[in-house]
Every structure is written in structure tokens, then in C-alpha cells.
Amino acid sequence: MTRAALQCWIDPKGVAAVLSIAFHLVTIKPLYPEFDDAFDAGGDPEVVELAPLDLEQELSVCLVCGTELGGSDLFQRIRVCPQCGFHYNISARSRIAALVDPGTFEESHRWITSIDPLVFSPRVSYQVRVLNDQERTGLSEAAVTGIARIGGARCAIIAIDFxxxxxxxxLVVGEKVARMFELAARHRxxxxxxxxxxxxxxxxxxxxLTQMAKTVVAARTLRERGIPLISVLANPSSGQILSSFASMSDIRIGEPGAHIAFASLxxxxxxxxxxxxxxxxxxxxMLNYGHLDMVISRDKQRDQLSVLLGLFDRHVKDDARTRRRGSRYRPGRQDAWESVRLSRRADRPTASAYIPRLFRNFVELHGDRSGADDEGVKIGLGYLGVYPVMVVAQERIRSDEEASQEDDRSIESFTERFGYAELGRGGIGVTGFRKARRAAVMANDFRLPLVVLVDTPGPKLGIGQELNGLASEIAETINVMLGIETPVVSVVIGEGGSEAALAFSVADRMMMMENSIYTPISPEAGAATELRDRARAPEVARSLRLTSYDALEMGIADLIIAEPDGGANADPARAAIMLKRELISEVSQLRRRHRRVLARHRRKRFRHIGEYGPEFRAAVRSELNTWRAAVRAQMRRVFGSGDGIGDEERDGGRSDGV
Structure with missing residues (x-):
């Protein structure tokens, strides 16, 4: 079939003439006609006119709650009941007019129109049905495409009219959607x-059916070029459109109460x-099961879309000043057990407390796109200073008992008692790792710096987690974090526990709050394993070298962020200011480096961590001193404390006899 058979290109005046002739030659009826027995006998059917179906009919009262709608500006403008919020169907053109900046929409591919490729007419000609809907809706097809501005940001628009x-x-809808994707890709x-x-x-x-593959191919072009695709799913959203380009979107927004499923209701x-x-x-x-990022009513969509478009804008002026290395904070050695207690305080700021103070216009995203949404991991987009960034934050989930306690000495957390994360209380499960990975991939695709806040006792444990592939998800998260070609900055804001902390802290810069900890196992579990006595956890804590000072000394952490007197819990706002200043400085530095160089250096860093650094040299020196002392002691036992031996010892073991 030739391209000419799939579409017709006629200038607007020509189309008007063709339609005028068609309307005189074909009897256009508002709805599908009924037929009599003449159809079965092979004769010409008798067309019976039915009442037109007006999806935007004027309503005097709400069909759901009975509220008067006559004087409602909200209903007249966007067809939403002001009382119950029910979203009625709205045409594509009315939706576009309500969302875009006035006078900015420029329609594209308007005169592509449908033909009848199969000559499909078991009851009535397909061409008649198309012309019928063209007359009723004023559209040439079900898709309206074009370019507009929302909040001043230029974007491509595709609206489907139910x-x-x-x-x-x-064929025409698929072609218009694909061409709009390609046009957007060319103009970024x-x-x-x-x-x-x-x-x-x-x-x-x-x-x-094949239009599904056509639109997916075109959507892949956007993804390969790092261009965001945002889908708004209204009622109903089902079938081929939902299972093709609409589900290829990077961000999915649903309207309240909309039916969103592959099968019809x-x-x-x-x-x-x-x-x-x-x-x-x-x-x-769908939001609860991780298939949508947010549910937003029609009257708030314009503001939300405007914020999202701004966050995806890559044209950022880099005017942050780089701090000199010499001005960085370096605390003295801290008591390990006191750091453990401070990092676990019930009133210590969590990710939810830091996010609004660190990131402007933060838009939270939901779901792992595999059927779940872990509330223990928050992801989203926001501004860090002038920089749009992707945020991944581990959120400690506290019990009501812990939240009500003000004195941390009276709290015995699950981690303290058992040494690992209780299900549903702060640990990171399979869904959390998938969700974080999704955010990391988005950051890579759109070249957004990735900021990670770490605060977890460890991964969730349980048979369900194991059957869902907990170990594989941890490994894959580490793999993705090592491979993404975008700046990554990780901060331990509280308790950095075991594998869940490591997977989230694979970064170009790893920072720690002054009273945070970073440990492979909880001190309680370590005491139970090594000393058979959990009460000796403070001793094990000191041996684990889990404080921020120790991490900096071993080359694991790059920077320690000072906390207010008494800890971050004493003044969360001040703690957030200190953290934000360092984050902006680090992101500013990393953005100046080439993306591939960042990823290569990150992999090199973790490949050689612990080798040939100050810690390695100190360990070798300590080992040599121990060996020398052992040799000297043995020589004293064998030869006694004669003058010769004393001379050799005074020479440091460098005489000819040794």
C-alpha cells in the first residue's frame, strides 16, 4: 500500500472544497444508523436518523452529586464539578485551550484524514462514520497535534479526542502521533x-494494530535523545493507546477517578x-501500585506541567562559586557509640524534613513501574539552587511509639534489638531498589545531577523479599549507579546501614553529616556474633570505626558536613542550610566535568578503594612494626641481652649481623 493510500495532503482550501462536495453526495447522520431487512436481502439500507451523542452537552446539574452547574466557571472552562470534583469528558481543543498559554498553540498535520483501507462496511460505510464525526466534532481525526507554550516553556502537544x-x-492517529514525536525530537x-x-x-x-509499534518507535527517538515525554491519562484510558506511546512516557499523570487499564470497564x-x-x-x-507518578485534578495540571517543563530545561547558568578545599570542615574524633545514638534519635531530621529545605519546587514521583511503590524511598525532581536535579532519598519509617518519644534513651529500636531492618520500618525492600534505579536512569537520560540522601538500617529481610530477588536488586542497583553518566552526590544524613546504604552511596562525591554513621552491620548484631553479648555493642561500635571521622580517614567519605551544637535535631533548619551549601558546591564542580569521565572515574574509584591510600600505608607500617617487635623479642630469648644484640637494637636492626 502506497503512502498516498494512507493519507491525503491537500491545502486547506482544497480540503474545504472536497468536504463540501462529500457532504452533498453522502447523507451524513449524527450516529450509526439502524437498518431493516433490506440490508440482509442485498438491497440498499434505509437510514434511520438517531439523536446525536453530545459528549460536551450542557448540564444544569451534576450527574454525580446534583450540584447546580449553570453558574460554575470551573465547569464551563474545564468541565469539572466544583462540588464533588467529578471530571466530565472534555474535547481535545477545549483541553488545549485551557492548559496552554493564550494564543501560543500552532496546530500541525491538521489535514491528514482517514480513508477506508479495508472497505469496511458490514453495517455502514467506515467513510460515513468518519465524515459523521468530522462534522460533529470539527476535527479531521481523533488526534490534535501542535506546538505551544505552557508557563512560557515551549513544548509539543498531542491530545486525543474521545x-x-x-x-x-x-492509521492517521498513529501517523500524526509519530510525526509529532519526530518533529519534537528535531527541535528538542x-x-x-x-x-x-x-x-x-x-x-x-x-x-x-500496527500503529502501536509505529508510535513506540517514534517515542524511542525521544528517549534516545534525552527528551522528556509526559502523559496525562484521562477517563477512559485503555486499549492500544495506553499500551503503546502513553506507557512509554517518563512521567505519567492521572486524572481523579479516571479508568486506566488495558481492558475496558x-x-x-x-x-x-x-x-x-x-x-x-x-x-x-494505579498510583498505589506504582503505575502512575501522580493524580492531579484538571484545574491544577497547568501549574504542575509548567514546573515539570522548567525542571527539564537544560539551559542553566552555572554561577555557583567553588569552595576551596582548605575551607572544609574536619571534626575531631568522636565517640562511636554516641554517634550511633545520635544517628538513631527519633527527632533527628529525616529525608522528608530535609527535602523541602534543600530543593525548591520539588515534584515527587511514585512507583517502580512493576506494580508497587515503596514509601521507604522517595524520588523526584527539584531545584538545588539554580540546578535542576533528580533526588533519591531513603525515608526512615518510624512507629507511632518511636515518634511519640522525645528522650532517645528510652527507645530501643528494632535495629538495636535484632541488628537488621524490620519489614515496614525503615528498611529498603525490592521495590525501593527498583524505584531508585528508575530515578537514576531518568537522571542519566536527561543529564540531571543525582542527589541521594542515605538513612536506613539496611535492607528489608523476609521470604517475600528473597523470592522477589532482593540480592539481585541490590547488585543491579550498584551496577546502575556505577554506570550512569551524570554527576552523583550521596549524603549519609543518619544511619547508613549495610548493603542498602552502600547501593545508594555509589557516587562521585560521598559526604556524611557529622553525627551520622556508616557501617556494614549494626553494633548490636556484631556484639551478638563476636562477643555473644549484645550489651557490649558500644565496644563493637568503636572497633567497627563507623563514625564520619573514621570514614573520612579511610578515604570512604570525601567530606564531613558540620551539624549545629547538639546535633541536627537541635536545629534542623540550620543543619539543612549547611548541607545545602555543600551540595551546591559539589554539584557545581561535577557539572563541569565530562559525563563519560565522571562514570569512568567513579568505577575506578570503587575498583581501587582501600588500595595504596593513606589507610593502606598505615596498615603496612603497623604490620612492619609488629613484625620487627616480634623478631626482636625472639632474638632476646635466643641470644640473651648481650652487648651485640643491644648494639643491633640501637642501630634499628640495620647492622651487618641482622
Whole structure:
């Protein structure tokens, strides 16, 4: 089939003339006609006109709550009930007009129109149905594409209109979507799609089905060039559009109560043999299961999209001053057990306390895209000073008992008692590692610096975690963190426990708050293993060398961030200011380095960690001194303390006789 058979290119005046002739030659009816027995007999069917279906009909009262809608500006503008918030169907053009900056939308590919590739007419001509919806909606097809500005940021827009053959994707919709993706890739414009589709364009057969692959190919072009794709899923979002380009998006936004599922609501009810399936396939359910990043009402979408477009803007003026190495803070040696206690304080600032103080316009993202969302890991986008960054933060989940305690001496945490993370209380599970990996890949794709806040007793343990591949997820997270070609800065803000802390702290710069700890095992578990007595945990803590001072001395940490007197819990705002200043300085330095050089040096750093550094030389020196002392002691026992031996000892063992 030639390209000419798939689409027609006519200038606007020509199209108007063609449509004018078509309207005179074909009887256009508002809906699909009914037929009499003449159809089965092979005669010409008698067309019976039905009442038109107006998806944007004027409503006097809300069909859900009964509220008067006549004087509501919110309903007239974006068709949302001001009382119950129910989102009624809105046309593609009305949606675009409500979201973009006034007068900025320039429509593209408008005059591509459908033909009838299969001559599909078991009851009524497909061409008649297309012309019918063209007359009713004023659209040439179900997709409206173009370029506009939202909050001043230029972007590409693709809006699907459910009123045109149920928003189904045929040859023309697939072609328009693919061409818009390619146009956006050439001009490096972020893309926003608005999807509302009820299924397949069966009148075009398997040709309609192949449009899924066509649009995915085009969407891959955006991903390969680091151009963001944002999808807004309205009611309903199902079938081929949801399972193709809409699910290829980097950020997915759902409208409240929208049906978002591959199968239609009717099909799910039939399969499940229950009418009560709507709450299991709506936007809120998909958010809980990690398939959406957020659910936002229609009246707030413009502001949220404007913020997201700004965060993906790469044109950042780098005006931060680089601090001299000599001005960095270096504390004295701390008591290890006191550091353990301070890092675990119930009132110590967590990631949730730091994020709003560190990152402006923070937009939290949700889900691992595999069916879950771990609340122990927060990911999102925000501004660190002038720099847009990707944030990954481990969030300690405290029990009500811990949160109500002000005196940390009366708290015996699960980690203190058992030495590992209790399920649901601060540990990082399989979903958390997947979620963090998703954020790291996004940071790499869009060349955003990655800032990681570490605060966890360790990975979650349990049979369920093991069957879901806990060990594999930890290994893969380390692998991804080593490979991403973007600046990575990691900060231990509290307790950096075992493998969960390590996987999140594989970075170009690893920093620690002054009273934080970094340890392969909790002191309690170490005492139980080595000394058979958990009460001797303070002794093991000192032997583990887990303080920030020790990590800096061993070359594991690059920088210690000072805390206010009494610890970060005494003045969280001041602690955040100190942390933010160092983060901006480090990100500013790393952004000046080439992406590939960063990744190569990061891998080299961890390949040779512990080798030939100050710690290695100190260990060799200590070993040599121990060996020399042992040799001297043995010589005294064998030869006695004669003058010859004394002379050799005074010469440091360098005489000819030794």
C-alpha cells in the first residue's frame, strides 16, 4: 500500500472544497444508523436518523452529586464539578485551550484524514462514520497535534479526542502521533500527551494494530535523545493507546477517578463477574501500585506541567562559586557509640524534613513501574539552587511509639534489638531498589545531577523479599549507579546501614553529616556474633570505626558536613542550610566535568578503594612494626641481652649481623 493510500495532503482550501462536495453526495447522520431487512436481502439500507451523542452537552446539574452547574466557571472552562470534583469528558481543543498559554498553540498535520483501507462496511460505510464525526466534532481525526507554550516553556502537544470514534488509534492517529514525536525530537521539545481512548479502530483491522509499534518507535527517538515525554491519562484510558506511546512516557499523570487499564470497564466486569471493579482500575489504584507518578485534578495540571517543563530545561547558568578545599570542615574524633545514638534519635531530621529545605519546587514521583511503590524511598525532581536535579532519598519509617518519644534513651529500636531492618520500618525492600534505579536512569537520560540522601538500617529481610530477588536488586542497583553518566552526590544524613546504604552511596562525591554513621552491620548484631553479648555493642561500635571521622580517614567519605551544637535535631533548619551549601558546591564542580569521565572515574574509584591510600600505608607500617617487635623479642630469648644484640637494637636492626 502506497503512502498516498494512507493519507491525503491537500491545502486547506482544497480540503474545504472536497468536504463540501462529500457532504452533498453522502447523507451524513449524527450516529450509526439502524437498518431493516433490506440490508440482509442485498438491497440498499434505509437510514434511520438517531439523536446525536453530545459528549460536551450542557448540564444544569451534576450527574454525580446534583450540584447546580449553570453558574460554575470551573465547569464551563474545564468541565469539572466544583462540588464533588467529578471530571466530565472534555474535547481535545477545549483541553488545549485551557492548559496552554493564550494564543501560543500552532496546530500541525491538521489535514491528514482517514480513508477506508479495508472497505469496511458490514453495517455502514467506515467513510460515513468518519465524515459523521468530522462534522460533529470539527476535527479531521481523533488526534490534535501542535506546538505551544505552557508557563512560557515551549513544548509539543498531542491530545486525543474521545468524541471522535472513541479516541481509537487508526492509521492517521498513529501517523500524526509519530510525526509529532519526530518533529519534537528535531527541535528538542518536550512532549505532553493527553490520552483518552476506548479501544481499537477495528474498521482498519490489523493496520490499526500496527500503529502501536509505529508510535513506540517514534517515542524511542525521544528517549534516545534525552527528551522528556509526559502523559496525562484521562477517563477512559485503555486499549492500544495506553499500551503503546502513553506507557512509554517518563512521567505519567492521572486524572481523579479516571479508568486506566488495558481492558475496558465493561470487559473487566464481565471477566470478574462483578460490578465492583472500578475502584481496582482507576487512577488512584494505579498510583498505589506504582503505575502512575501522580493524580492531579484538571484545574491544577497547568501549574504542575509548567514546573515539570522548567525542571527539564537544560539551559542553566552555572554561577555557583567553588569552595576551596582548605575551607572544609574536619571534626575531631568522636565517640562511636554516641554517634550511633545520635544517628538513631527519633527527632533527628529525616529525608522528608530535609527535602523541602534543600530543593525548591520539588515534584515527587511514585512507583517502580512493576506494580508497587515503596514509601521507604522517595524520588523526584527539584531545584538545588539554580540546578535542576533528580533526588533519591531513603525515608526512615518510624512507629507511632518511636515518634511519640522525645528522650532517645528510652527507645530501643528494632535495629538495636535484632541488628537488621524490620519489614515496614525503615528498611529498603525490592521495590525501593527498583524505584531508585528508575530515578537514576531518568537522571542519566536527561543529564540531571543525582542527589541521594542515605538513612536506613539496611535492607528489608523476609521470604517475600528473597523470592522477589532482593540480592539481585541490590547488585543491579550498584551496577546502575556505577554506570550512569551524570554527576552523583550521596549524603549519609543518619544511619547508613549495610548493603542498602552502600547501593545508594555509589557516587562521585560521598559526604556524611557529622553525627551520622556508616557501617556494614549494626553494633548490636556484631556484639551478638563476636562477643555473644549484645550489651557490649558500644565496644563493637568503636572497633567497627563507623563514625564520619573514621570514614573520612579511610578515604570512604570525601567530606564531613558540620551539624549545629547538639546535633541536627537541635536545629534542623540550620543543619539543612549547611548541607545545602555543600551540595551546591559539589554539584557545581561535577557539572563541569565530562559525563563519560565522571562514570569512568567513579568505577575506578570503587575498583581501587582501600588500595595504596593513606589507610593502606598505615596498615603496612603497623604490620612492619609488629613484625620487627616480634623478631626482636625472639632474638632476646635466643641470644640473651648481650652487648651485640643491644648494639643491633640501637642501630634499628640495620647492622651487618641482622
Amino acid at each position: 468524541g471522535f470514534l472513541g479516541g481509537s488509534m487508526g 521539545l518536550p512532549v505532553i500527551t493527553f490520552a483518552t481512548s476506548g479501544g481499537a479502530r477495528l474498521q482498519e483491522g490489523v493496520l490499526s 465493561g470487559a473487566l466486569r464481565e471477566i470478574e463477574e462483578s460490578e465492583d471493579v472500578g475502584d481496582h482500575a482507576n487512577a488512584e489504584a
